Amino acid sequence: EIVLTQSPGTLSLSPGERATLSCRASQKISGGYLAWYQHKPGQAPRPLIYGTSTRATGIPDRFSGSGSGTDFTLTVSRLKPEDSAVYYCQQYGGSPRGGFTFGPGTKVDIK
């Protein structure tokens, strides 16, 4: 089972700054199946990035993804207060045996 590790655990930044979130996999994964979600209290998670770097529908270009192999990054530029949320990376193993996993999340606090 592939384990995803995210860092940092918490990020406190100011509006206008840039956030860089890391996601590391315990083994090489297909970049086509690496996604990022934004999760706010009381809401369902919102897809941000899929296939490592493709923005989901309606996601502004302030959000970008990159990476390959075992190391992936979500970058959020020009931070806004509404970007405060927990961000999760998620992978699919490519087959039913591979399953799905989420990382532990990075909490981003914009003040």
Added chain:
Amino acid sequence: QVTLKESGPVLVKPTETLTLTCTLSGFSFSSPRVGASWIRQPPGKALEWLAHIFLNDEKSYSTSLKSRLTISRDTSKSQVVLTMTNMDPVDTGTYYCARYNLRVGHFDYWVQETLVTVSS
């Protein structure tokens, strides 16, 4: 328009079996490129993937919870059902149903959350 609706109890007793139903609409339920997962979030903790069913009926389970979980589908009703046996207070949390689209490689639609509390 793709929609997902979830139904199930909000309160279950310890040792009981939880049954959650997700009804999916707005797309072909026989498409081989989509499936549905159950995902949960205990209070204050991270998202945890539980189980997935592909619409060709292949199934996948979380390794740690596999012995307690069963996922199934009813194509005629466009529903995916999750049962979790021997519920414990640590299973309290928000349970989500989400559609996974292989074409785009992510959970593209999610149901509004259902908080399940396990308490006697």
